[in-house]
Amino acid sequence: MSRRVHGENPDRLYTVTGGRSRVDENALDVVSLIVSECDPTPGMQSEHARILLMCRRPMAVVEVSAELGLPIGVVRILLCDLLDTGRITARHPRVAPAKAQLPDPAILEQVLVGLQKL
Numbered sequence: 001m002s003r004r005v006h007g008e009n010p011d012r013l014y015t016v017t018g019g020r021s022r023v024d025e026n027a028l029d030v031v032s033l034i035v036s037e038c039d040p041t042p043g044m045q046s047e048h049a050r051i052l053l054m055c056r057r058p059m060a061v062v063e064v065s066a067e068l069g070l071p072i073g074v075v076r077i078l079l080c081d082l083l084d085t086g087r088i089t090a091r092h093p094r095v096a097p098a099k100a101q102l103p104d105p106a107i108l109e110q111v112l113v114g115l116q117k118l
């Protein structure tokens with residue numbers, strides 16, 4: 001069961017992140033897929049252990065945040081901890097080049113002419 005983010009104790013969030021409040025914004029996108037590379041170990045922080053168990057199958061950063069009931073910023077910090085130690089991998093979404101997304105203008109013009117003749 002997820003905890004409610006709105007009622008989260010700021011002192012607890014400070015403790016969970018070890019006092020850190022920021023990570024490299026480019027490190028993990030909210031739609032990056034996270035995959036566990038190992039099982040939790042004894043003595044591991046409970047949030048880290050939960051992430052490893054949840055991400056046995058690929059899960060987006062935003063889904064991890066929702067499942068843990070923690071703000072996305074806090075989750076990014078936790079994920080970066082696990083990423084830095086090799087316990088998870090992150091698969092970033094692929095972005096097609098902008099030019100590849102647009103059809104040839106000549107083809108669009110032919111389609112337009114064809115539609116006008118209908």
